[in-house]
Amino acid sequence: MAVARTIGKGGNYRSTKSGAGMTAKGVAAYNRKTGGNLKTAVTEKKPSKGRAGRRKRYCARSLGQMKMHNISCSKTPDKRICAARRRWRC
Numbered sequence: 001m002a003v004a005r006t007i008g009k010g011g012n013y014r015s016t017k018s019g020a021g022m023t024a025k026g027v028a029a030y031n032r033k034t035g036g037n038l039k040t041a042v043t044e045k046k047p048s049k050g051r052a053g054r055r056k057r058y059c060a061r062s063l064g065q066m067k068m069h070n071i072s073c074s075k076t077p078d079k080r081i082c083a084a085r086r087r088w089r090c
Contacts, residue, residue: 019087020080030032059090 003061012026022030027038030050062085064071073082 014087016078016080016083020083021087025081041084042090043087045089055088056090059085062088063090 010026010029011023012029014021014023014078021041022038024040027040030036030038039054042051042058044051046052049053062081065071066085067079069081071079071081073085074083
């Protein structure tokens, strides 16, 4: 079941300036609606073993998205994908 992504409504998504991605409130709402197990971003400098692996997988996935869409964060740092990768410390 797909959930519509409306940026800025209800406080479920962060602005690009604050690092993009979903807020804790947004993750909870998504999980309630879909019965999913979505988690918030891994933002700490030294995450535990499991969270470190999750960060590594996210960084690899998002790098693939950047390459596929030909996005350069040095040229366009205000893109949502660039802000999210900065927040995840990729």
